[in-house]
Amino acid sequence: MVTTTDSQLRWTRADLELFPENDKRYEIIDGDLYVTHAPHWKHQDAINNLGTYLTLWSKKYQQGKVLQTPGLILADDDNVIPDLIWISNAKLATSVDESGHFTIAPELIVEVLSQTPKDIARDRQVKLKLYSRVGVKEYWIVDWQQQIVEIYRRQEARLQLAYTLFTEDELKSPLFPEFSLKVAEIFV
Secondary structure, eight states: OOOOOOOSOOOOHHHHTTSOOSSOEEEEETTEEEEEOOOOHHHHHHHHHHHHHHHHHHHHHOSEEEEESOOEEEETTEEEOOSEEEEEHHHHTTOBOTTSOBOSOOSEEEEEOOSSHHHHHIIIIIHHHHHHHTTOSEEEEEETTTTEEEEEEEETTEEEEEEEEOTTSEEOOTTSTTOOEEGGGGGO
């Protein structure tokens, strides 16, 4: 009799329940565990600034909600905590589990790059692939060190780089009619 075993450990949602609560962020993407530490304050400041402007638009138009660091349980082996999301009211009404985590992809996900090459690669490659696979309409990668924003939009069933915006450029999106923000405002 031949027995085969999967030598690679696959992490799941149940494993996350066993980790201690501390200042680390635990995420699982395609069964792989990623652990990050609290980011630089400028990382947090960029999230706060962008989140404030998107929240003002959302309050004015009442079409959805902006949330910082929500839990997304997209599959048993895909559990992430993006820096910022915008989710429409329609999805918000049907996508939350008993623990208050989202179970479907929001329309917009924003990740602000951390400082380590490993974390940057995760946001640019692993998370881009995941967010593309689960149907995110737009993915914004904010680089607070270089002060740029990369806009990925869903085209031909996957997220593709549409624009790289610099401080003098205006950030606009078809998700947010009449929204316009000078990129420099994210980094002040």
